[in-house]
Amino acid sequence: MRRRLAPAAAATAALTALLLAGCTAGNQTSSSQPGIATGEVAPAPAPAPDVPAPDAPQSIEGGAASDGAFKAEADADRSVITTGWISITVDDPIATAEDAADLVEESGGRVDSRNETPGTDSQPPSASLTVRVPADELDAVVAKLRELGTVNSVSMNASDVTQQRQDLDARIDALTASVDRLRELLATATSITDLIAIESELTTRQAELDSLTQQRDWLVDQVDYSSITLDLITEEVAPDAAPDDFWSGLIAGWGALVAFAGWLGVAFGVLLPWLVAVLVVAAIVVTIVVLASRSRREGQLDAAASVDASEPSPSDSASPPSPPQDGSPRA
Incomplete structure (x- = not known):
């Protein structure tokens, strides 16, 4: 009986130790190491990049020191997000915007947004583009954009996110190791309780890992592709002078x-x-009024004629005197 319970007890103890170690590993920074559970062998951490001390010279080819080579390697290890804003005056902003988009695409970049405003009597035409160009092509692209017209202003900003990227990498490595260990325990679990606990913890760790991976991918995209906002404007047309002769x-x-x-x-x-419609309606109304008036007048005439026909004439109303009766004296 004790032999049968020994594997289950060992698995439960390993799972408990792993959960406690994983809670610590998920919140470690870039300088921390993944947690090690009791009874497990943790994977070896990734070796840190060999960065010499500030006072130690970098040895190149048999011990020759070169400050320039050390600086190049240090810059390569940095993660920098570069953004810029350029304002240029051109003759035709709409056509120049098309040229700028082609220039960016030829350099391996892309256009994220593009707004064009045609000119009016009170407002000159303009165009605005937000482009993303490879970081190693930024200087070349900016130089080509300057050739499109007269440069009004240029503003460039660099933000170092090396520490943030290293922190994300360390947390992702720790969570990846934790997820791998949980999957190994899931494959060797023998009880339903252990399976439920391991699957729940595995789901949580995997969600955290996916979220951190998306954050790192976004950060890498910002580092690899610099953002430039390009405003293209034209000179305002002077108003016509007032007549002086x-x-x-x-x-x-x-x-x-x-x-x-x-x-x-x-x-x-x-x-x-509208005038045609009003005339048509007015003609219809006038026709109806005239017909109604004529019908009413004819009715009045017919009524008057019938009244005249029913009344006796004066000659018919005066009857002749009756003859005298016999024996009556005559006048």
Whole structure:
């Protein structure tokens, strides 16, 4: 009986130790080591990059020191996010925006956003692009963008995120090792209680690992591709000067008259369909009124004629005197 319970007890003890160690490993920083559970052999941590002390010279090819080579290696280990903003005055912002997009795509970059505003009488045309270019091609792309027109201003900003990236890498390594150990325990678990506990912890650790991986991927993309906001504008057109002599005044007056005539033509064109509709409705209303008035007048005439026909004439109303009866004295 004791022999049968020994493996289950050992698995339960290993699981408990692993859970306690994993809780510590998930919150470690880049300088910490993954937790080691009792009875387990933790994987060897990744070796840290060999960075010499500030005062120690970097040996190159048989001990020759080179500060430039050390600086190049140090820069290669850094993670820097570079963003920039460039304002350029050009003749045609819309066409120049197309040229800038082609230039960025040829360098291996991409256009994240693009806004174009056509010119109006009160506002000149303009265009704005947000582009992403490979970090190692940033200087070359900026130099080519400067050639598109007259540069008004350039602003570049670099943010060092080396520590943040190293911290994410360390936490991802620790969680990866923890997930691997949980999967090994899941494969050797013999009781339902152990299976449920291991699966629950494995789900939590895997979700944390996926979240950290997405954060690192986003950070790597920001480091590998620099962001540039490019504003393309054009010079504002100066307003026409006021007329200062008779001839210029005459030309200005004629232009105003032509513009007013054109405005009247546009207004008449807009109102013409409404006028036609109003005339049609008015004609229908007038026709109905006339017909109703005529019908009422004819009815009145017919009524008057029937009244005249029913009344006796004066000649018919005066009857002749009756003859005298016999024996009555005559006048």
